[in-house]
Amino acid sequence: MLTLKHLRVIEALNETGSLTRAATRLHLTQSALSHQLVALEGHYGVVLFERSRPLRATPAGMRLLHLAQEVLPKMEAARRDLARLAEDNQPGRLRIAVECHTCYDWLMPGMDAYRAHWPEVEMDLVGGFHTDPLALLAEDRADLVIVSEMARHKGVSFSPLFRYEMLALMATGHPLAAKAYLTAKDFAQDPLITYPAPDRLLDVVRRVLKPAGVNPERRLAELTIAIVQLVASRKGLAALPAWAVQPFLERGYVVARPIGKKGLWSGLYTAARDSDAERTFHRDFVDTLREQAFMTLPGIEPLEGLPHAR
Amino acid sequence: MLTLKHLRVIEALNETGSLTRAATRLHLTQSALSHQLVALEGHYGVVLFERSRPLRATPAGMRLLHLAQEVLPKMEAARRDLARLAEDNQPGRLRIAVECHTCYDWLMPGMDAYRAHWPEVEMDLVGGFHTDPLALLAEDRADLVIVSEMARHKGVSFSPLFRYEMLALMATGHPLAAKAYLTAKDFAQDPLITYPAPDRLLDVVRRVLKPAGVNPERRLAELTIAIVQLVASRKGLAALPAWAVQPFLERGYVVARPIGKKGLWSGLYTAARDSDAERTFHRDFVDTLREQAFMTLPGIEPLEGLPHAR
DNA sequence: AGCATGTATTAGTTTAATTCATACAAATCA
DNA sequence: TGATTTGTATGAATTAAACTAATACATGCT
Known part of the structure; x- marks a missing residue:
């Protein structure tokens, strides 16, 4: 009892203030989260969140929130280190093409956050407008492009942002x-x-x-x-x-x-060559962007699309 | 992927040097651990333990071992804090009766380790030999006694030590x-x-x-x-x-x-009144003793008996 | 070689987690 | 105020994950 899953749930509950919103963010149903929370509270005999609107953490909830905040980043860091070890430290490269003006609002903080975890990855911005942004991937002039639709395209993987x-x-x-x-x-x-x-x-x-x-x-x-x-x-x-x-x-x-x-x-998606899209430093970049967007942009919604595995 | 369970397994593997021994310590089968390890290694594409005798951690394994050592104690600490919050900080008491001379070898370090986590629990040793040590529990002259058999006795719970x-x-x-x-x-x-x-x-x-x-x-x-x-x-x-x-x-x-x-x-067990045995500070004491014993005493073996839940 | 010890693999079982379908509660609207 | 929206809880059914049993395989030992 008391698993990392619980910590992620508690973090999401605290940030969204509602079981429903936390559930969509975690790609689960409201029911699943309710069951989890009730079970956890029952197990330790404490109430973790007052069922107000928005949900508010009790002292016990705060304690677990604190735990989540010190433990989850360590888990992530280890995961990245494993990826580095697995890929034998071969450095990655991210040439990013963006066509939407307003995207810079969240792209820049996203890149900053990412750089802290993956300092060895060389990032670059590919400027200007292009008739076919996906062609940039095929021509190896970019490694990741931000687009507004998931046009099925051979050799290219898409990931929904928001x-x-x-x-x-x-x-x-x-x-x-x-x-x-x-x-x-x-x-x-x-x-x-x-x-x-x-x-x-x-x-x-x-x-x-x-x-x-x-x-x-x-x-x-x-x-x-x-x-x-x-x-x-x-x-x-x-x-x-x-x-x-x-x-x-x-x-x-x-x-x-x-x-x-x-x-x-409207929706925003990232697109990358299949071979790149499965590498950890690459997936982590997309995850960081998404996370950064949800942290800073008001009124955006999750976008269904791909399985959300770790 | 990469759960606390994995971290516990990695810790046990490192300490026992074998899947078989780690499995018995974790109250699982060797098969279960093999599956877990293979799955984890497969997921991240790294080898965590060289399959030598004894098992030796690779750099990736060491990285996770390090993670385990910083994360697991934090989890335990949080769990204890939850227990304190749940029981509303009402302080506990542990009057311990021991009849075996050699027990002091591991009891003392065990009590020291426990005191670090539960400073508010008042510990005391009940000396001397008694015709019926379990009577000390009924008479409320002791809260925990260390005995050599699990004699079924009403109102008394036993926990195996080793x-x-x-x-x-x-x-x-x-x-x-x-x-x-x-x-x-x-x-x-x-x-x-x-x-x-x-x-x-x-x-x-x-x-x-x-x-x-x-x-x-x-x-x-x-x-x-x-x-x-x-x-x-x-x-x-x-x-x-x-x-x-x-x-x-x-x-x-x-x-x-x-x-x-x-x-x-021979086996050693703790005995306590049912009402005490279910309280967290009490269970933690028994767990600490057991852990301490396995850390310091050579040649002891786990003892089956009770479900091993957290 | 033959045994002892330890790990891997497959298939089957058991247990736990998640969803679905609702019921229920509280806030909001008209 | 009743009707509606929004959010949470619950029980049963489903799905997925974890574990065991049985056994094959590998390695070291005398």
């Missing part, structure tokens, strides 16, 4: 702010402010406006802050990931609305 | 040293040197000599070293636990032979 909502941005007091959510037609009048990227990378255009035949005037800006500024100055509408605009919404600079009744959700 | 061999001791060059093992009759000629304890506590007398109707002249000595000295001085024979005479044998002071063809094996 999914997020794209929000329509408008100035405070804009007439459209009266609506609960925007539809394609609502974009027809105002200019659309976007990053300078091809349409296939702009989800609103590709998945909402183009199918509906709506083609608004365009205006480009390099930086997120610039786009927000233009929107606030009533120069047009924009569509950005929820996590990227969160701070501006909180300060009331602009207003955001979902796109479509259920919102416009 | 089993050990009693060896017959004789002077170097003694005619009986020519025999591979001694029988009851061999004790008839020489005086028998024992501790000053009742016959029921002297296993040779109770289980070998008395049943055979052999009743040799007696001579008493308080200390093990004194008994050995008398034997070496050709004043008679003695029967002592193998672990207690090991150092004297190594230096050639005396000679030892098994008693009976299969040897005379």
